[in-house]
Amino acid sequence: MENKELSAVLAPSFYGLHRQIRNEKATHYWMAGGRGSGKSSAASVEVLLSVMRHPDANGAVLRKVGATLRDSVLGQLLWAAGVLGVRDLWEARLSPLELVFTPTGQKVFLRGVDDPRKLKSLRAEKGYIRCIWYEEADEFSGPAELRSINQTLMRGGKKFTVFYTFNPPKSPAHWINREAAQAACRPGTVVHRSDYRGMPKEWLGEAFLAEAERLKAEKPEAYAHEYLGEAVGTGGEVFTNLTLRKIPEEEKAGFCRVKRGIDWGYGADPFVYLAAEYDRKRGRLLLYHEFYKHRAGYEEIAREIQEENPLREPVSAESAEPRSNDELKSRGIRVVPAKKGPGSVEHGITWLQNLSEIVIDPEKCPNAAREFSGYSLEPDREGGFLSGFPDRDNHCIDALRYACEREMRKPGISF
Structure with a gap:
């Protein structure tokens, strides 16, 4: 045999x-x-x-x-x-x-x-x-x-x-x-x-x-899905520039423009801390570190950030939590408030959409990989999609928006 x-x-x-x-x-x-x-x-x-x-x-x-x-x-x-x-x-x-x-x-x-x-x-x-x-x-x-x-x-x-x-x-x-x-x-x-x-x-x-x-000739998208086995999407996916792959240590060694962001949460919503390299020349983000936890205390959060960020580089965090930001500052974290404001969510997500690529290491950042790949517009009753970005399962997305605030700022918009 x-x-x-x-x-x-x-x-x-x-x-x-x-x-x-x-x-x-x-x-x-x-x-x-x-x-x-x-x-x-x-x-x-x-x-x-x-x-x-x-x-x-x-x-x-x-x-x-x-x-x-x-x-x-x-x-x-x-x-x-x-x-x-x-x-x-x-x-x-x-x-x-x-x-x-x-x-x-x-x-x-x-x-x-x-x-x-x-x-x-x-x-x-x-x-x-x-x-x-x-x-x-x-x-x-x-x-x-x-x-x-x-x-x-x-x-x-x-x-x-x-x-x-x-x-x-x-x-x-x-x-x-x-x-x-x-x-x-x-x-x-x-x-x-x-x-x-x-x-x-x-x-x-x-x-x-x-x-x-x-x-293939009549319906190329259906052909790509049915015969080539491609996940062609439903049309409502927000981030079509997403790549999930391992980011090896030798690639990380060359990172020099790292952006770090925090989205606050505790009980029902998780606390999220992300770190991503911003390749401005190529217009891409490479997300390589994630700390995602419910009921995380300030001491634990500070330890996690210090371990990933030993040089005490600035960390952007939403300004709606001034007390929490002060708690981290008192523990040696250089927190920079990233303000929310009218139009900030739409502008920030659009900025992320317009990048040439968002690379996420799914082993190191499983929750970010899940959120970004699953983030879709809400369907309407006519077979289309509702306007506006949904406010659900987007904690990692928000943290990345805050991390990139200085790169995406324009007059009249605060984050």
Whole structure:
């Protein structure tokens, strides 16, 4: 089975990913792609290979709704067994739904998570569940649900492989688009993106390719979303100049125009402190540090700021909290009040929109990444959008506005 020519099984766009999986370079593999990208085919092949390669391994393939498994994932796995030339070694059982590797009794369990209790009782008779595949992962409720399931299933062994296959939803604010962007910065994680153009044409067929070309010509945005797997947006996204990526230490070493800002909060609203490099020549901000916490005390806040800002550079904070600003000043923080005023929010957000790029390190600044990627105009009843920027989930956005106050000032506007 290991001698099977994988070029006849996997598309070229998955060769590198296969080597990473084979060499156990990571635990978590996020596989995003549009229609016909081959991601589900690749995942099904890798699940079976993992079980056959490791005598103590079993697999679990999960969808949000169990009723969809028989007509989707089961057929996909049987296809994989066929192209690998081992169909006669795998037995399909329908109740409960599972595949059995007959030479050893190892299993691949197929389950829906609409009844979480069934997952808690899932046990392998031999070995442990080494390989997990979330098919249509965007249908799950969010990262907390995936984390809970992983905590339930990832036990009893030392090595695990987890696949998350999904078509990226339209909105960049969708949880799985944000999660994949953040996952790219995490150790032990690989994010792989593919589309139909990396597949052999004969695998797709002339009808598929003709339909893709028709949509490309008639509705290029729909084509980009459906076939290329791009999060093209819903039209209401405020920050279309956003890039989520790791900002390495060597890049930070060259920062020389750092802007720092505070948005005050305590109970229901968080306290936020941000630091970002302003590249005036290129017209971009690089957000690399975030302190975001509910019920943070002055001593804790001062320590956090002093640790990030040992040279005591100025920090812009909203002037609506003079007592809080004075508390920080008394602890050695050079607080500069950034006043609010009529038009300040609109002007500040517009200034941020007009930058060539806002780069956010999603590992270091997860809340800023979430806020900026999810900040959208409110829809109206006619299918359009309400005027004005919404005043919700914008604490990091406000802190960055205050941080950049001196760069965006113009007569008649105060922040």
